[in-house]
Amino acid sequence: MSACTPKSLASSGQKPIQEMCHPLGAEEAVLTPSPDVRNITSSIGEKDQILPNGTPVETSSPSSSSSLLNRLQLDDDLDGETRDLFVTVDDPKKHVSTMETYITYRVVTKTTRVEFDLPEYTVRRRYQDFDWLRTKLEDSQPTHLIPPLPEKFVMKGVVDRFSEEFVETRRKALDKFLKRVADHPVLSFNEHLNSFLSAKDLNKRQGLALLSKMGESVKYVTGGYKLRGRPVEFSAMGDYLDMFTQKLGTIDRIAQRIIKEQSEYLAELKEYGPVYTTWAASEAELQGPLEGVASCMANCSIALDELTQDMSGDFLPVLREYVLYIESMKAVLKKRDNVQAEYEAKLEAAALRKEERPTVPTDVEKCQDRVECFNADLKSDWDQWQNNKTQDFRQLLTGMADHNIQYYEKVTAGDYWLMLSYVHLIQVVVQGAKGSVSY
Amino acid sequence: MVEEGSTLLRRMEISVAEAEKRTGKNTVNMQEIFTVYLIETRPIDAITEGHNPAPDSLWRRYSEFEILRNYLLVTYPFIVVPPLPEKRAEFVWHKLSADNMDPDFVERRRVGLENFLLRVASHSVLSNDKILYHFLTEEHRWKEVVCETGFQAKADSRIKALSATFRVKNPDKRFTEMKHYSDELQSLTSQLLRVRARVADRLYGVYKVHGNYGRVFSEWSALEKEMGDGLQSAGHHMDAYAASVDDMLEEEEHYADQLKEYLFYAEALRAVCRKHELTQYELETASSDLISKKQQREELATGMVRTFSFKGMTNKLFGQETPEQREAKLSLLEEQIVQGEETVTEKTVECEEYVKGAWVDMQRFKEQKDRDLREALIGYAVMQISMCKKGIQVWTNAKECFHKM
Numbered sequence: 008m009s010a011c012t013p014k015s016l017a018s019s020g021q022k023p024i025q026e027m028c029h030p031l032g033a034e035e036a037v038l039t040p041s042p043d044v045r046n047i048t049s050s051i052g053e054k055d056q057i058l059p060n061g062t063p064v065e066t067s068s069p070s071s072s073s074s075l076l077n078r079l080q081l082d083d084d085l086d087g088e089t090r091d092l093f094v095t096v097d098d099p100k101k102h103v104s105t106m107e108t109y110i111t112y113r114v115v116t117k118t119t120r121v122e123f124d125l126p127e128y129t130v131r132r133r134y135q136d137f138d139w140l141r142t143k144l145e146d147s148q149p150t151h152l153i154p155p156l157p158e159k160f161v162m163k164g165v166v167d168r169f170s171e172e173f174v175e176t177r178r179k180a181l182d183k184f185l186k187r188v189a190d191h192p193v194l195s196f197n198e199h200l201n202s203f204l205s206a207k208d209l210n211k212r213q214g215l216a217l218l219s220k221m222g223e224s225v226k227y228v229t230g231g232y233k234l235r236g237r238p239v240e241f242s243a244m245g246d247y248l249d250m251f252t253q254k255l256g257t258i259d260r261i262a263q264r265i266i267k268e269q270s271e272y273l274a275e276l277k278e279y280g281p282v283y284t285t286w287a288a289s290e291a292e293l294q295g296p297l298e299g300v301a302s303c304m305a306n307c308s309i310a311l312d313e314l315t316q317d318m319s320g321d322f323l324p325v326l327r328e329y330v331l332y333i334e335s336m337k338a339v340l341k342k343r344d345n346v347q348a349e350y351e352a353k354l355e356a357a358a359l360r361k362e363e364r365p366t367v368p369t370d371v372e373k374c375q376d377r378v379e380c381f382n383a384d385l386k387s388d389w390d391q392w393q394n395n396k397t398q399d400f401r402q403l404l405t406g407m408a409d410h411n412i413q414y415y416e417k418v419t420a421g422d423y424w425l426m427l428s429y430v431h432l433i434q435v436v437v438q439g440a441k442g443s444v445s446y
Numbered sequence: 447m448v449e450e451g452s453t454l455l456r457r458m459e460i461s462v463a464e465a466e467k468r469t470g471k472n473t474v475n476m477q478e479i480f481t482v483y484l485i486e487t488r489p490i491d492a493i494t495e496g497h498n499p500a501p502d503s504l505w506r507r508y509s510e511f512e513i514l515r516n517y518l519l520v521t522y523p524f525i526v527v528p529p530l531p532e533k534r535a536e537f538v539w540h541k542l543s544a545d546n547m548d549p550d551f552v553e554r555r556r557v558g559l560e561n562f563l564l565r566v567a568s569h570s571v572l573s574n575d576k577i578l579y580h581f582l583t584e585e586h587r588w589k590e591v592v593c594e595t596g597f598q599a600k601a602d603s604r605i606k607a608l609s610a611t612f613r614v615k616n617p618d619k620r621f622t623e624m625k626h627y628s629d630e631l632q633s634l635t636s637q638l639l640r641v642r643a644r645v646a647d648r649l650y651g652v653y654k655v656h657g658n659y660g661r662v663f664s665e666w667s668a669l670e671k672e673m674g675d676g677l678q679s680a681g682h683h684m685d686a687y688a689a690s691v692d693d694m695l696e697e698e699e700h701y702a703d704q705l706k707e708y709l710f711y712a713e714a715l716r717a718v719c720r721k722h723e724l725t726q727y728e729l730e731t732a733s734s735d736l737i738s739k740k741q742q743r744e745e746l747a748t749g750m751v752r753t754f755s756f757k758g759m760t761n762k763l764f765g766q767e768t769p770e771q772r773e774a775k776l777s778l779l780e781e782q783i784v785q786g787e788e789t790v791t792e793k794t795v796e797c798e799e800y801v802k803g804a805w806v807d808m809q810r811f812k813e814q815k816d817r818d819l820r821e822a823l824i825g826y827a828v829m830q831i832s833m834c835k836k837g838i839q840v841w842t843n844a845k846e847c848f849h850k851m
Contacts, residue, residue, distance in 0.1 A: 011481045015666065055476040076666060083541055108566050123805060127539055154464060202575075218650055247669060250669050251666075251669060254662055254665060254666040254669070256667075257662045258659070258662055259659075261655060261658045261659055261662065264655050265652065265655050265656065268648065268651040268652040268655055271648050271651070272645070272648035272651070272652050274787040275641065275644045275645045275647075276645060278641050278644075279638075279641045279642065279645050282637050282638045282641060283638070286635075286638070287636040288626060288628045289631070291815055292816040292820070293820060293823075295821055296819075296820050296824065297823065299823070300823055300826065300827065302596070303827065303830065391643065397672055397673055398851065399846055400673065401673075401676075401849065404680070404844075404851075405845055405848045405849060407847060408841045408842070408844050410844035411837065411841040412837075412838055412841045412845070414837075415657065415834040415835075415837040415838045415841070416831070416834075416838065418834050419834040419835065419838070422827050422830050422831045422834070423831065
């Protein structure tokens with residue numbers, strides 16, 4: 008299969024560097040980047056990303072050297088030093104109007120790209136606008152994996168939509184989304200992204216006119232064709248996503264169960280502490296220790312409540328985002344299957360008529376191009392997705408561990424205070440202050 | 447104050463070393479399984495002299511301990527008698543067995559029985575009792591000997607005690623207050639134990655569900671290339687976390703047992719107060735009996751009816767009795783009055799001595815209670831801290847594994 012020729016920057020599937028042979032491999036010795044190269048499109052992660060551990064991507068042959076050179080010049084520098092588009096989402100603010108109340112976020116863009124008129128932009132956007140952007144990206148770049156957004160709907164009464172914690176969690180997710188889009192070699196050049204970042208008012212109705220040619224052609228492929236031979240790697244992707252989604256579902260259920268058990272534990276704790284306080288009222292010498300235990304329990308209750316809130320607010324939403332994300336990825340895989348099926352059908356039809364026309368008809372060639380571009384786009388995005396996923400889950404699970412550690416630390420602090428007060432009491436008793444009260 | 451006399455415990459080392467199952471026939475001649483406990487004793491001076499004699503030992507079952515305690519209750523009513531460990535497992539949470547044959551229950555009971563013996567043997571009054579000594583040192587004929595003391599007959603009936611509570615006019619205020627305190631202590635410790643059991647149950651649930659993370663991380667790690675190792679190790683830590691709760695809650699049962707002891711002690715305390723009310727009531731009854739007899743004598747002697755009496759009425763209606771009858775009545779009354787005065791004197795002494803002895807022991811009990819419970823509460827706080835430390839350890843380990851993903 009020949010590599011697809013880039014028609015325009017926005018629509019071609021450029022292979023990022025990591026798709027080539029390993030930098031230290033023999034064949035590419037002349038043109039390989041420096042051995043300490045990091046993964047491109049290094050987005051939000053504070054951590055350094057590492058190359059996939061010796062897992063060679065079993066894909067098609069590397070592209071020819073000349074186009075590789077082109078891409079090295081056109082791509083963002085792998086170290087991010089000459090990255091030319093920086094975006095940030097911050098400063099959430101509440102807006103109250105007669106019709107509704109909502110939050111807007113400030114989106115700041117700094118860029119040297121010629122596609123933008125100005126080097127800097129500051130706009131305010133609300134969740135709806137991000138949602139619009141993502142939909143537009145999905146429609147216009149159907150061969151790519153679009154990063155996920157935080158959950159759209161929030162169950163009222165369970166989480167407070169305007170609480171600081173919720174807004175901050177959402178802001179972080181929106182920031183991550185935008186950074187990933189901005190670091191994507193193809194998506195970052197999308198015109199809708201440009202509007203989103205720069206326009207004073209988003210005219211959300213401008214849609215169809217900006218569909219790329221590729222987008223259009225893919226969009227109208229019907230699912231009427233049967234797929235014959237799906238390449239192994241895409242089957243593997245599909246299988247992986249199915250199994251992974253299942254595991255995520257299990258983890259979600261476990262997390263919810265834990266939250267439920269903790270809430271019930273909390274309810275009992277809230278009854279437990281006060282009994283010590285009541286008892287303290289009947290005692291003299293024991294009053295101190297009893298009230299101490301009561302206050303420990305109270306302290307524990309507060310810490311436990313915070314833990315439950317943190318897990319509900321931080322942990323569960325991210326899991327659910329990923330489930331939705333995976334659904335959208337499976338949709339993209341399905342589309343790819345359809346494109347390939349169409350190509351196969353047309354090829355077969357042409358083969359039957361081979362005697363009439365010796366050369367391959369152009370529409371079959373176009374189909375072939377489409378398939379190859381789609382495959383290439385998907386493969387490059389897949390690897391990036393794997394990296395992002397590792398990072399996201401490392402962060403998520405580390406966060407879970409941190410929340411639990413903090414809970415135990417808070418409880419310990421309360422207990423230590425109690426111990427110290429006991430020591431004081433014992434000293435008083437030893438000094439002979441006993442027998443001063445009736446009971 | 448408490449005499450620092452030579453209590454039994456100073457002369458003798460006592461322990462309840464083991465428990466065993468036996469089979470035998472019960473009172474209705476049916477086969478039953480029961481547990482016996484090995485009581486071991488060694489004279490202390492033999493040990494301090496450097497010899498290491500084998501302990502004397504005998505086996506006793508729970509019901510024999512009960513008989514011993516009932517004997518002590520009747521024989522020393524002014525003493526707050528240490529309680530036995532519970533007969534049946536109460537305040538259980540779901541993981542804990544309510545079965546009396548359960549090995550954990552038997553073990554905790556063994557500890558409780560030893561504690562009972564140590565407390566009794568270190569009490570300045572109780573430790574001198576011969577029946578106690580016999581119980582500890584000679585297996586044979588103990589039951590017969592204790593029954594021969596006739597203590598069962600001496601036991602006050604519940605009804606008598608209860609009616610005294612309602613009818614007594616001038617109980618010692620301190621005893622009334624102490625009785626109220628014992629009621630509160632009983633109700634509070636009982637409530638505390640109930641809620642604690644529920645809390646333990648819930649805590650158990652929280653920990654165990656984390657075990658599911660262990661399994662799903664393991665399954666997930668099979669899907670992954672890079673993340674696999676980190677996930678797998680983290681999963682092991684989650685399993686360890688889930689398993690750690692068993693030991694923690696077993697330790698907490700020890701705290702619960704300490705509370706239970708004082709739940710039962712509250713009852714013993716109340717019994718002492720009730721006995722005071724009974725003796726006081728008996729004194730009041732004897733006194734008022736004496737007064738009314740004296741009054742009757744006066745009426746008979748002077749012929750004047752001071753207060754309304756049925757006799758006075760019938761005299762008016764049917765005529766007075768003969769002088770001989772009156773003489774007979776008078777002398778009978780005189781006898782009764784003499785007896786009554788003796789009784790009142792006896793009862794007064796009895797009451798005073800009782801109040802003195804009981805007050806001393808109640809003070810001793812109060813100090814013991816404050817000491818023991820303070821220690822228990824501190825121990826509880828230490829347990830909580832230890833539990834938190836383990837939690838921090840496990841989650842820190844898990845966090846490291848996540849870092850390495």
